[in-house]
Amino acid sequence: MSNRPMENLFFTSLRSKQIAVMAVVFTLFVSIISLVLFEGSKKSVTLNVNGEQIDIKTNAHTVGQLLSSEEIEVAEHDKVTPSVNTPIEEGLSISWEQAKLVEIQTDAEKETLWTTEKKVRDILELANVKLQKHDEVIPNLDAKIGKDNRITIQKAxxxxxxxxxxxxxxxxxxxxxxxxxxxxxxxxxxxxxxxxxxxxxxxxxxxxxxxRVEKVTDVVEEPTNFAVVTQKDAQLLKGREKVVQEGKKGTVERKFEIVKENGKEVSRTLLSENVIEEPQKKIVSVGTRVMMASASTNGNSTVSRNNSSSSGKEFYVTATAYTAYCNGCSGKTATGLDLRANPNLKVIAVDPNVIPLGSKVWVEGYGYAVAGDTGGAIKGKRIDLHVPTKSDAYKFGRRQVKVKVMN
Structure with missing residues (x-):
């Protein structure tokens, strides 16, 4: 074989390689140009995903296409601003908020709702929950809902x-x-x-x-009463008394536990007692001598006292009469005289504060008598005369008479 054919074959092969390289270069050039043109046609937008901002260049025609290209699936209750059908423009700001399922527990009742609201107040307003002033909301109304997506309401x-x-x-x-x-x-x-x-x-x-229960200790000094001791005195007429020794109160210190409820005393318990001064007893002599009186033949009585003085205090009183057999009468006088056994005795009932018991008196229209009795109605300057019979009492009636206290 000659050198010429060999040379032709070499050049043919070289041209084929050049054509192939040029084809590759052209394809690459076209691709680069296309890529430049593609990138140059992208629009710059801002995407806010659940509060996180992302800057994006995109050839998407609508907001929906952009979100889909970012693998964001928009659910029914999600919030997209502007809407998914909005055309993409340079500098457009897009926001996607994913809805969450919120549970609202009101006492024993529970409800749920999907929402993109974050503040508790806005969520409750969306759910049309009516609150009163004193209701308790957890979290509080101005807080953001927690990670558990739960709101608890306690009705007041x-x-x-x-x-x-x-x-x-x-x-x-x-x-x-x-x-x-x-x-x-x-x-x-x-x-x-x-x-x-x-x-x-x-x-x-x-x-x-x-x-409110309060227990306090109180120490007080209190007087103690004295005892009254009586002793018989044969020298005093029966019905008369004589104070031999005046009584004197003693003093005792007492310690109490006092229980108060709401400030009012409800119980008082004696804890201890200490005598500071002993009381002095009162001694009273009580007369036991009975005055004897006898009736005379002329109807006047004689009194066994040797004072025949005609001097004495005189004053007027209101006089009535009674018998030993009046209603409620026992026949025995306050000084021990038995009027039923001695119906003719001259005895008058007196107020001892006016005429002392045992006094010899002279009563106008009645004569000499002894103040030997008392009566519940005989008060002040009033006397009641003892007479033998009821007819004598009715006959005497009521009258003003002069009285002379002989002793």
Whole structure:
């Protein structure tokens, strides 16, 4: 074979390689140009995903296509701003908030809803939950909902609180007495007591009463009464008394434990007693001598006393008459005279503060007599004359008479 054919073959092969290289270079050039043109046609947008901002260049035509290209699946309750059908423009700001399922627990009732709201107040408003002033919301209304996506509402109700006797109406969300007292900042001392158990339930209309119990010790000095001792005295007329020794009260120191409930004393217990001064007893002599009187033949009585002086105190009194057989009468006088056995005795009933018992008296229209009796109705300047019969008593009636006390 000649050199010429060999040379032609070499050049043919070289041209084929050049053509192939040029084809590759052209394809690469076209690709680069296409890529440059593709990248150059992208629009710059800002994507906010659940609060996190991302800058993106995209050839997507709509917001929906952009989110899909970012592998974001838009659910029914998600919030996309602007809408998914909005055309992509340079500098467009897009926001996607993923909805979450929130649980709202109101006392024993529960409800759920999908929402993109973050603040508790906005979520409850969306759920159309009506709140009263004293209701308790966890988390609080101005807080963001927690990771557990749960809102707890405790509805307030009225409870009657009686503390130390003072009553007031209180709004509460507590379920136990102990929690209620804690929330109301009620402190209880050692002896204070409740009208119900601390772990008892609190319901609308419940009454929680705190009885304030106070125990104190009180030491007082008090007077003690003296004893009255009587002794018989044969020198005194029966019915008369004479104080031989005046009584004097003593002094005792007493220690008490006092229990007060709501400031009022409910019990007082004597702990100890110490006599500071002994009392002095009162001694009284009581007369036992009986005055004897006898009737004379002329109807006047004589008195066994040797004082016939005509001098004495004179004054007027209201006089009535009675017999030994009057209603309620025993026939025995206060000084021991037996009027039934001696119906003609001249005896008058007197008020001892006006006419002393045992005194010899002269009564106008009656004569000399002894003040030997008393009566429940005989008070002041009034006397009752003893007469033998009821007819004599009726005949005497009631009259003003002069009386002279002889001794």
């Amino acid at each position: 109700f009225q409870v009657t609180l009686v503390d130390g006797g003072k009553e007031k109406q209180v709004w509460s969300t507590s379920t136990t007495v102990a929690d209620f007292l804690k929330r109301e900042n009620i402190q209880m001392d050692e002896h204070d007591r409740l009208n119900r158990k601390a772990d008892g339930m609190v319901k609308p209309g419940s009454v929680v009463e705190v009885v």
